[in-house]
Amino acid sequence: MTAFGRGLRRLLDGLYFTGGVFAALCLISILAIIVAQMIARWTGLTFPGATSYAGYAMASASFFAFAHALNRGAHIRVSILLSALGERRRWLEVWCFAIGSALAGYLAYYAIKAVYWSRKLNDISQGQDATPLWIPQTAMAAGAVLLAIAMTDHLVRVLFLGDPGIRSDTVEQSHGE
Numbered sequence: 001m002t003a004f005g006r007g008l009r010r011l012l013d014g015l016y017f018t019g020g021v022f023a024a025l026c027l028i029s030i031l032a033i034i035v036a037q038m039i040a041r042w043t044g045l046t047f048p049g050a051t052s053y054a055g056y057a058m059a060s061a062s063f064f065a066f067a068h069a070l071n072r073g074a075h076i077r078v079s080i081l082l083s084a085l086g087e088r089r090r091w092l093e094v095w096c097f098a099i100g101s102a103l104a105g106y107l108a109y110y111a112i113k114a115v116y117w118s119r120k121l122n123d124i125s126q127g128q129d130a131t132p133l134w135i136p137q138t139a140m141a142a143g144a145v146l147l148a149i150a151m152t153d154h155l156v157r158v159l160f161l162g163d164p165g166i167r168s169d170t171v172e173q174s175h176g177e
Contacts, residue, residue, distance in 0.1 A: 012153055013071065019146045020068030026061035026139075030054050049129025056136035063143025067150035073166045093164055097155035104148035111141035 033054045040047040068074075085092055117123070119134040154164045
């Protein structure tokens with residue numbers, strides 16, 4: 001692998017890892033919101049929009065985690081079928097990553113479009129928080145773009161290197177247990 005290829009690989013793996021870190025931070029923020037809501041109830045205060053904020057953080061956590069989970073082999077894959085195919089495994093992976101890349105690109109395009117229109121129309125949430133919707137939608141769009149990049153990355157790796165580069169597969173790890 002060339003120096004450019006190693007640098008690009010480090011950059012992409014760093015992006016996927018950063019998405020995982022953002023997902024973890026979103027999960028921690030959900031915990032903080034829930035604790036703050038509990039304290040507010042115990043003290044007789046109100047925390048308007050707490051459930052909406054927790055929902056935004058959950059959506060953000062999910063979308064930011066997708067690329068990291070794919071890169072780490074945490075997504076469900078049909079490893080038994082892939083192992084049984086032997087040499088033909090590569091073509092099934094090419095087909096799967098091609099479909100996945102197309103769908104992730106489609107999702108990313110429309111997520112970005114939703115952010116654009118929410119911002120342009122000044123769309124706000126229906127809850128007590130009245131949050132401009134483009135703010136939580138931006139996190140979803142960023143995660144969708146990251147997933148599209150990851151799917152395309154793995155497609156290119158299967159096409160040119162013959163290996164998707166997924167580090168560990170949860171199903172294959174469990175065979176020895």
